[in-house]
Amino acid sequence: MNESDVLNRLRQIATDPAARGLLDDVALLGDLVATHDTIAEGVHFLPEDPPDSVGWKLVTVNLSDLAAKGAEPLAALLSLTLAGDEEWELRFLNGIAAACESYALPLVGGDTIALPSTAPRVLGLTVLGRAGPNTPARSGGQAGDTLWLVGTVGDSAAGLAQLQGDRKAHGPLVDIYRRPIPLLDAGQRLAPHAHAMMDVSDGLLIDARRLALASNCGAIIDLDSLPLSSDFIAERGGGRGARLFAATGGDDYALLAAMPADFDPALSLSLPSRPSVTRIGSLAAPGPPLSLVSGGRPVELPERLGFEHAC
């Protein structure tokens, strides 16, 4: 027995169509979408991370799942564990409150339990949203679709790398790592037209491969086209190594959308200039689930495409 037996058993239980095979960002119940994220100390955040940023991130990564489905925030339920350090907990709640306020997400319930003070904190959030006129699954992509990215990639991974070099590092890249911005408005505008959409949380390459596999297509990504921020370029450059780092770093909370070939979101939707909306590739007929090109020529895939994790 191993971890994948447990995940297979979960999928056997979650047979309702609303579960979308547990393969999508959210469950879809009529016009309601629901998502849940759990984070643990030592796994998803470190004891020395600012507690308010942990709270902010827990809310916004859930909202990013809503953004990827074009849904509107409706309500949240918080699972809070108390580990005898009220200063940490109050600062964590400040981060929760700031994010809920920023994105008009009312906190309406949850549960608070005490943990032994030696146990790592485990924190969870369920977010409910109101679906828009279309809730694109990961699996709706079609051969011939163009792939678009909303936002940039690499900033967060570059910020994390700075922190790994120096725990006291700060600046715009660290800020983006600690305080991701869910692209709710862009998601709502794209969703009615998208064949498939998801948020990029584990790395663009691994997530694009997932979208392609779910859609029974092959994704072709043009490395040269990847949108990089000026802060990222200042830190790591814009060469192939930097682009592969950005494409596999994860924690981006950008949106990846498969759109009909004749639909150009930049032209068709009156989008603000930020976040950027960039064409980064296309979906092809089934074949290799993921291919990379640069300068019109194939590029070998890196060994690691992003974060693999339980579910």
Place this chain on the structure above:
Amino acid sequence: MNESDVLNRLRQIATDPAARGLLDDVALLGDLVATHDTIAEGVHFLPEDPPDSVGWKLVTVNLSDLAAKGAEPLAALLSLTLAGDEEWELRFLNGIAAACESYALPLVGGDTIALPSTAPRVLGLTVLGRAGPNTPARSGGQAGDTLWLVGTVGDSAAGLAQLQGDRKAHGPLVDIYRRPIPLLDAGQRLAPHAHAMMDVSDGLLIDARRLALASNCGAIIDLDSLPLSSDFIAERGGGRGARLFAATGGDDYALLAAMPADFDPALSLSLPSRPSVTRIGSLAAPGPPLSLVSGGRPVELPERLGFEHAC
């Protein structure tokens, strides 16, 4: 700073009316109700408890919150932590599956994360339900209402006491402790007529006091009237000590309802013979939030009314 500062801060954040001040069993969003319970190893269950009963209980205690609001099960999201013991996890999921199947509750999503194997498991479940024509709050009780109890009290606490004496104890009381039954049907029938309703999870006396305080009334409970099962009486007798034990034991998942004085659920609703529906007291004008009587005379309150816990 202490725990109550954290809980006060939570209440400051959860100001939306849907949150019901975090004082009710569920959040109410239009015709949707939402509830979440988190349980931790060593706090809410023990490593040696049968994992399938832990899964069953996590589902059914959430469903009991729905029952108390007269709501119908709609969907669940599971927060599962993997601690490297797949046999435990598969058996836990068997319990989740059995309860979801028994009560037509589709599992539609959630999150699965890995924990260090030394960390205590923390498991969470969000349950969504469809509200009925009335969703009684805890706070709607009125002076003059009669108090009714659906189900019995004490069985679960008696089962736990058996287990504390002998880890291998078994029998009907242990079964009820391990596998509570949510009273969904009775809750749906009573809710349209109830002024206030809640489930009895922490002990009848502490929960009746909470209902009375929320309703700005005083609850008067007649000890002699408490419904005890024949299994309970066989184990602990039916005297005053046993009745106080039953009224403070908790984990009952009975329903406590404040009904208009002229409404007798036993007469007005075509209820099945089980679970029993018993008149156990009344609500009076504000005064002491809880009074006990027996044989028409006041009885001193026990020092401990039930479980106090974080939220």
